[in-house]
Amino acid sequence: MVFLINDLKGIRQVYAPSMYATIAPVLAAEAVRTYEVGGPDAFAVFSQRDFHQNRRIFLLDGFYKDVLGGSLTDDGLRVAHATRNGQLFMLGRNIAAYKLVSASGRPYILLIYLTKSLWIELIDALVGRNLPYTIGLFLLVTALCFVLAYHIAAPIHSIQSTARRVAQGDLKARVPSNVAKRFDELSALAKDFDSMVDRLELLIETQRSLLNSVSHELRSPLARINLAVAMLKERYAADADDMLQHLDRDVERIDVLIGQLLILSRLESGLSSSEREEVDLAQLVEGTVADCHFEAEASGKSVSLHTAGAFLLRSADPHALRSACENVIRNAVRFSQPGTNVEVLLAIDRNGSEPQVTLSVRDYGPGVPEEALDAIFQPFYRIAGDGQEPDGNGLGLAIAAEAIRLHRGTISASNCRPIGLEITIRLPGDLDMDIA
Structure with a gap:
């Protein structure tokens, strides 16, 4: 029987370390040995004993005929004709064929029909008759995962929220006390963060206080300098007028600067x-x-x-x-x-x-x-x-x-x-x- 190239579409060779490529030679050798020693009856018992649930196997002779006289599908025959000695070929994930030559010199092909995929078999093994227990176990694991995620994410969210408030200028913000009472690394992080904000608040308050005090202290001498400049303008001759004007402008510039510093200090201290x-x-x-x-x-x-x-x-x-x-x-x-x-x-x-x-x-x-x-x-x-x-x-x-x-x-x-x-x-x- 001759097959065109298109007839082999979808058939692929399977190599090691695939599970199928590893098991197929052993299974084929055992099937051939059983058939040649015990005949068709022994092979029928062998096939029913090992593969009656999820697989059906056929042993083909050199003429691609089933040794038990069973009927084969067209897809099965396609895979059987495509295989070569010592190699495993598959069509999809449901049909596999492995060709070998026995010790007596006769060629055989082991043809396997997989009625269920490995994933389905795995699910069957997990569920089976224990479906309620499996569902309960799944729900329990899911609940534990949610609890663990919340236990980790909640304090991180609290620290992140506090950090945003500090970044916006709220130096009174602190991490909630329930986070600091934990006994893990997040508790240490929260305490270190609060200590950092305490230090930052102290430094900024010290700076604001110094700026405000200096600005107020400079206001009084500036007022006296302004008065002195006005008196000098009245007493001295016109040749000193340029110098007095420069002095007046400099004093005015300092007065404006101190006024702005006082405004900035008042705003930084907040509005009542x-x-x-x-x-x-x-x-x-x-x-x-x-x-x-x-x-x-x-x-x-x-x-x-x-x-x-x-x-x-x-x-x-x-x-x-x-x-x-x-x-x-x-x-x-x-x-x-x-x-x-x-x-x-x-x-x-x-x-x-x-x-x-x-x-x-x-x-x-x-x-x-x-x-x-x-x-x-x-x-x-x-x-x-x-x-x-x-x-x-x-x-x-x-x-x-x-x-x-x-x-x-x-x-x-x-x-x-x-x-x-x-x-x-x-x-x-x-x-x-x-x-x-």
Whole structure:
């Protein structure tokens, strides 16, 4: 019987260390020995004894006939014709054939039909008559896995949540006490984390206290210096006027710096409930824009405002918000080119789950290097121009960032094209906001 190449489609040779390739030679040799010694009857008993559950075996002679006279399927004959001496061939995972030559010199082919796959046999072995016990064991193992996962994940989630609060500026945050009472590595991690936050809080509070004390202590001598400068202007001749003007400007610069340090110190110490009141944000921004526009006209610049309605915040600090707006807008005016306009936009962003108030200030200045977009909100951070000394004292945007943080808002900067910088302030809608 001749087979075309297409007839062998799906038939593959199986090599060691496959389980089938290992067992097939032993099984075939035993089947042939049983048949040649005991005849068909002995082989029939052999096949029924070992393979009556999940397998059926046939022993074919050199003419591809079953020695017991049984009928074979076409797929079985295809595999039998494809096999070669000492090699195992399979069709899918259900039919296997192994060819060998006995000691008497006769060729035989062991043909095996697998009625169940190994996975099905494994499931049968696990379940069998013990199905209720198997299901119970599975449910017990699943429950234990969930308990173990919760036992590990819950304290990690608590530490992670506390770390986020600390990163947002809440130095009073601590890991829950139930995590520290555990007797494992997570308990030690929680204790070390709390110790780190304690130390960090102490350092920051010491720094704030020192800054506040120094600023207050400098205010009194500065007032006396201002008075002395005024008296000198009245007594001395005009040839000392230039020197006195320089002295007056330096004193004024120090006074402004100390005033900003005091504002920053007050904001970093937090806002009390007595400082919060109802604030019309649109009116506050409008007044600030008007003041900044008046100042900008002296240098050939302008400030414009676009707003849509009133935005009433029931629990806010008007002084902190005004300070934030003034510093951001004045910073934009300072760096804008003459003849340009600083654009201020107050609007509502409804894209998220909750509406947010957004205040964007866009200037037409040189912009900021991309790597410094976040750093400009840090105290005393300044950017030098081309061959020029840095302008300002680096506290304006830091004051704005701190004021917005105390209102649970965000402030960010981005460069515009072709020139300019845009600073965006976002205030959350949970400030008891009314939108007219």
